[in-house]
Amino acid sequence: xxxxxKNKTVQWEPADIKAELLKKYPPKVAxxxxxxxxxxxxxxxxxxEITANVRTTPGIITMRGCTYAGCKGVIMGPTxxxxxxxxxxxxxxxxxxxxxRNQTSPGPDGAxxxxxxxxxxxQEQDIIFGGEKKLEAAIQEAYDLLHPKSxxxxxxxxxxxxxxxxxxxxANMKKKFGDCNVFAFSCEGYKGVSQSAGHHIANNQIFKHxxxxxxxxxxxxxxxxxxxxxxxxxxxxxxxxxFKKCGINCIATFSGNSTYDQFASAHTADLNLVMCHRSINYxxxxxxxxxxxxxxxxxxxxxxxxAKSLRKIxxxxxxxxxxxxxxxxxxxxMPAVDVVxxxxxxxxxxxxxxxxxxxxxxxxxxxxxxxxxxxTISAGYEFGHRDDYEGRQVIPGLKLxxxxxxxxxxxxxxxxxxxNPRKSSAELEALEEAGYKFKHxxxxxxxxxxxxxxxxxxxxxxxxxxxxxxxxxxxxxxxKEKFSIQKLGVPMKQLHSYDSGGPYAGFKGAVxxxxxxxxxxxxxxxxxxxxxWQKNPxxxxxxxxx
Ligand code: CFM
Numbered sequence: 001x002x003x004x005x006k007n008k009t010v011q012w013e014p015a016d017i018k019a020e021l022l023k024k025y026p027p028k029v030a031x032x033x034x035x036x037x038x039x040x041x042x043x044x045x046x047x048x049e050i051t052a053n054v055r056t057t058p059g060i061i062t063m064r065g066c067t068y069a070g071c072k073g074v075i076m077g078p079t080x081x082x083x084x085x086x087x088x089x090x091x092x093x094x095x096x097x098x099x100x101r102n103q104t105s106p107g108p109d110g111a112x113x114x115x116x117x118x119x120x121x122x123q124e125q126d127i128i129f130g131g132e133k134k135l136e137a138a139i140q141e142a143y144d145l146l147h148p149k150s151x152x153x154x155x156x157x158x159x160x161x162x163x164x165x166x167x168x169x170x171a172n173m174k175k176k177f178g179d180c181n182v183f184a185f186s187c188e189g190y191k192g193v194s195q196s197a198g199h200h201i202a203n204n205q206i207f208k209h210x211x212x213x214x215x216x217x218x219x220x221x222x223x224x225x226x227x228x229x230x231x232x233x234x235x236x237x238x239x240x241x242x243f244k245k246c247g248i249n250c251i252a253t254f255s256g257n258s259t260y261d262q263f264a265s266a267h268t269a270d271l272n273l274v275m276c277h278r279s280i281n282y283x284x285x286x287x288x289x290x291x292x293x294x295x296x297x298x299x300x301x302x303x304x305x306x307a308k309s310l311r312k313i314x315x316x317x318x319x320x321x322x323x324x325x326x327x328x329x330x331x332x333x334m335p336a337v338d339v340v341x342x343x344x345x346x347x348x349x350x351x352x353x354x355x356x357x358x359x360x361x362x363x364x365x366x367x368x369x370x371x372x373x374x375x376t377i378s379a380g381y382e383f384g385h386r387d388d389y390e391g392r393q394v395i396p397g398l399k400l401x402x403x404x405x406x407x408x409x410x411x412x413x414x415x416x417x418x419x420n421p422r423k424s425s426a427e428l429e430a431l432e433e434a435g436y437k438f439k440h441x442x443x444x445x446x447x448x449x450x451x452x453x454x455x456x457x458x459x460x461x462x463x464x465x466x467x468x469x470x471x472x473x474x475x476x477x478x479x480k481e482k483f484s485i486q487k488l489g490v491p492m493k494q495l496h497s498y499d500s501g502g503p504y505a506g507f508k509g510a511v512x513x514x515x516x517x518x519x520x521x522x523x524x525x526x527x528x529x530x531x532x533w534q535k536n537p538x539x540x541x542x543x544x545x546x
Pocket of ligand 1: 230
């Protein structure tokens with residue numbers, strides 16, 4: 001394949017690159033990694049299989065985080081009025097506190113505990129004699145100080161190792177208080193192979209302990225929940241702005257800018273929108289089984305994707321008033337987007353991008369780059385599962401290994417009194433016949449070109465190799481990768497934290513993104529990264545084993 005950008009023509013064959021990435025590994029590791037590096041090719045009507053959601057080989061510097069990070073940081077971090085109490089050493093507590101850029105706007109009650117770091121500060125003596133008493137005292141202290149609606153307790157690795165019974169402690173405290181929902185998460189860092197297990201543990205507990213607690217009808221005609229949107233860099237604020245303009249009522253967001261009451265009322269919505277498929281798709285399934293709420297996949301990253309998603313929502317409700325309103329909003333928002341898009345495109349057209357982010361973003365952001373005329377030549381997830389790569393049709397055939405068995409699968413049944421199908425089966429069928437897709441996600445491979453490289457759980461070594469060989473115009477990942485990539489002379493954009501930028505969702509977000517990427521790929525600063533002695537070495541040497 002040949003990729004062209006303004007100043008260079010790079011020739012590469014995907015199979016050669018794959019071989020080069022694997023060359024340095026011992027044979028056993030190379031065999032395993034080979035299955036996680038997929039050359040995207042259109043087989044007859046199907047996507048080639050990739051190995052995903054498996055343990056990282058020890059010794060490899062993975063980009064992944066731990067299960068506790070996925071539970072405490074990702075899913076529960078953005079909710080402002082549940083006290084997040086970490087049972088564990090202060091390092092784990094502090095690290096997971098405000099390190100992810102989810103924003104919030106405290107409501108009229110002002111309850112916002114996100115600015116506090118709550119921890120039991122476990123010491124050696126607690127590890128030896130047990131930490132349950134200390135945990136009980138910490139819950140009591142948080143309750144006395146703040147009188148929150150709810151307290152969530154998070155287990156770090158030592159808690160699981162010594163066997164503290166956090167669920168009994170929290171159940172007792174809940175009973176004692178009477179007006180505070182106290183519950184716990186067994187989300188020890190080692191519990192799964194990545195953050196993904198932590199998402200599942202968090203979502204299961206919210207489903208069991210909070211959802212369905214408030215039956216009060218919420219006002220509004222078009223009631224939705226937004227699942228898998230975490231308000232990073234204010235993305236959720238932009239999406240909320242658009243919803244409000246269209247007259248769409250968001251009952252609960254999981255979990256950007258959310259509150260306890262939103263979760264408790266989520267079962268009163270009439271449609272679930274799934275944004276980040278990886279972190280929450282099973283919750284949409286559970287809400288459908290228990291309460292009868294259908295779900296669709298949407299994406300608000302990219303202006304076109306936003307318009308498409310809004311049209312999907314209005315089509316579901318089928319009300320002409322909403323359909324017209326959505327069209328009017330799109331017509332009003334798009335011109336400003338188009339102006340900036342046309343301008344930056346004159347400079348960004350034909351440039352190349354790589355993106356390796358935890359889950360959905362490595363897929364969603366390809367839309368924004370495509371709007372700028374940029375091509376994604378390689379992408380992958382830190383912890384996506386096969387369905388995130390290949391599409392949901394592979395789910396029934398997924399093999400359950402020991403690690404996935406470790407994560408509780410809830411058996412959900414229809415709620416006896418509150419199950420209420422939002423559409424009759426005839427209505428659902430009519431929509432499907434008109435091309436509407438429920439519970440549908442094609443995955444990342446489907447949207448990538450033939451010959452691109454899709455790599456699961458990319459590591460530090462492979463990232464550098466890939467950049468050296470393919471020389472993309474921009475590389476997107478996280479803080480751990482940022483500086484090593486910049487040192488290779490390639491601009492780097494963080495797609496987890498947005499490098500303090502954002503929002504990038506919705507219409508206004510798209511404009512922000514175009515402008516920032518334009519500046520990054522157009523900057524010459526990274527070409528000055530080579531020090532004089534690297535260009536003209538006066539001494540050269542090799543290692544003894546080379
Ligand atoms: Fe979903 Fe996320 Fe992502 Fe994710 Fe994450 Fe994130 Fe992410 Mo960082 S929930 S999978 S666990 S879209 S924190 S907001 S950016 S790795 S790609």
